[in-house]
Amino acid sequence: MTHHSLTVDRIERGLVIDHISAGSGMKIYHHLNLDDLDCAVAMIRNVKSGKYGHKDIIKIENNIYLDLNVLGYLDPNITVNVIEDGVITGKQKLILPTRIRNIVKCKNPRCITSIEQEVDHIFELTNEGARSYRCVYCEQAAPKTE
Amino acid sequence: MLRLGGSVIGFESSGSSSASKGESVADTIRIVSSYADVCAIRHPKEGAALVASRHALIPVINAGDGGHQHPTQTLTDLMTIYNVKGRLDRLTIGFCGDLKFGRTVHSLISACVKYHGVSFILVSPRELKLPGYVREEIEAAGAPCAETDNLGETIADMDVLYMTRVQRERFFNEEDYVRLKDTYILNKQKLASARPDLAVMHPLPRVNEISTEIDRDPRALYFKQAEYGCYIRMALIKDLLKEARG
Numbered sequence: 001m002t003h004h005s006l007t008v009d010r011i012e013r014g015l016v017i018d019h020i021s022a023g024s025g026m027k028i029y030h031h032l033n034l035d036d037l038d039c040a041v042a043m044i045r046n047v048k049s050g051k052y053g054h055k056d057i058i059k060i061e062n063n064i065y066l067d068l069n070v071l072g073y074l075d076p077n078i079t080v081n082v083i084e085d086g087v088i089t090g091k092q093k094l095i096l097p098t099r100i101r102n103i104v105k106c107k108n109p110r111c112i113t114s115i116e117q118e119v120d121h122i123f124e125l126t127n128e129g130a131r132s133y134r135c136v137y138c139e140q141a142a143p144k145t146e
Numbered sequence: 147m148l149r150l151g152g153s154v155i156g157f158e159s160s161g162s163s164s165a166s167k168g169e170s171v172a173d174t175i176r177i178v179s180s181y182a183d184v185c186a187i188r189h190p191k192e193g194a195a196l197v198a199s200r201h202a203l204i205p206v207i208n209a210g211d212g213g214h215q216h217p218t219q220t221l222t223d224l225m226t227i228y229n230v231k232g233r234l235d236r237l238t239i240g241f242c243g244d245l246k247f248g249r250t251v252h253s254l255i256s257a258c259v260k261y262h263g264v265s266f267i268l269v270s271p272r273e274l275k276l277p278g279y280v281r282e283e284i285e286a287a288g289a290p291c292a293e294t295d296n297l298g299e300t301i302a303d304m305d306v307l308y309m310t311r312v313q314r315e316r317f318f319n320e321e322d323y324v325r326l327k328d329t330y331i332l333n334k335q336k337l338a339s340a341r342p343d344l345a346v347m348h349p350l351p352r353v354n355e356i357s358t359e360i361d362r363d364p365r366a367l368y369f370k371q372a373e374y375g376c377y378i379r380m381a382l383i384k385d386l387l388k389e390a391r392g
Contacts (some may be wrong), residue, residue, distance in 0.1 A: 110212050112193040117171050119197055126282065137193020138214055139279035
């Protein structure tokens with residue numbers, strides 16, 4: 001029996017979002033609004049990974065601006081590789097952002113954000129070890145990302 | 147404000163303000179900023195005062211935001227405790243009743259964890275336990291904290307007993323309110339096992355969680371506490387106005 005492995009062409013210039021937790025790739029895709037891009041975007045799921053078992057990868061054939069805060073909040077294990085002329089020229093390791101704005105919404109019906117339309121949904125990191133965030137207005141915990 | 151020589155612009159009720167017409171807190175405070183030198187805001191939504199402060203051109207005092215915080219009551223409470231105990235450290239403070247929506251409880255605990263040697267006894271039914279964010283503050287400070295649903299068994303260990311009312315307005319469900327409202331009633335019998343120098347406090351108004359039979363007990367401090375509230379708020383307003391005018 002012959003095993004065929006799926007291959008996705010390497011990109012000459014752009015970004016590779018690597019080490020995404022397996023199954024989280026589409027969530028990252030949507031949060032980054034990658035649907036709106038005109039360039040080629042490859043979403044690869046369940047790739048074998050020595051470090052994590054399996055992982056998802058997103059390749060973007062363009063050097064777009066990425067909100068690293070969004071990525072750091074959603075999955076701090078992600079690495080972002082910058083590709084120029086077919087080679088990695090930069091690697092960005094993410095950290096947990098101390099504050100996130102309009103990435104998740106406060107679910108507390110008693111919170112002012114439930115009625116005040118012009119207010120941003122802002123959460124602050126309150127426990128780095130537990131990766132927990134709380135709403136700056138009502139201190140409700142942010143929904144877990146995993 | 148009136149005792150300081152100032153005047154007050156207010157609303158008879160929330161129904162007569164533009165908020166009832168759907169005006170945002172941000173817009174309301176922008177308008178109030180044009181007419182007043184300082185603003186005290188009480189609002190049913192948590193975080194409303196923070197939103198107001200970000201859009202105001204004048205000092206904003208949080209006079210209670212939903213079931214979240216009530217910092218001026220905390221100034222009142224600290225003043226009361228200090229006047230009767232002579233210190234704010236090395237105290238065992240019991241909180242009894244609605245610890246979930248009791249904003250005065252949340253603010254007072256946030257303040258008390260900053261003092262050395264303070265420990266807490268939290269007395270509440272399971273449904274009205276302290277929210278996670280306040281509990282995290284206690285844990286971060288490393289303050290000893292015991293939780294129970296039995297006031298009678300723990301009252302003897304307390305230096306301060308802070309009673310709270312189960313508030314109808316915090317419940318979405320009337321049935322839950324009715325079921326929980328009479329869980330704790332402090333009466334002579336319960337107070338008999340307390341220390342002779344216990345400080346019984348309450349942010350008021352009370353309904354029936356403190357029996358009127360103990361109003362004359364020297365340990366009952368809640369009316370004195372209310373009096374201190376007037377002084378401390380006068381001091382706060384004076385301080386804020388002084389600061390605002392440079």
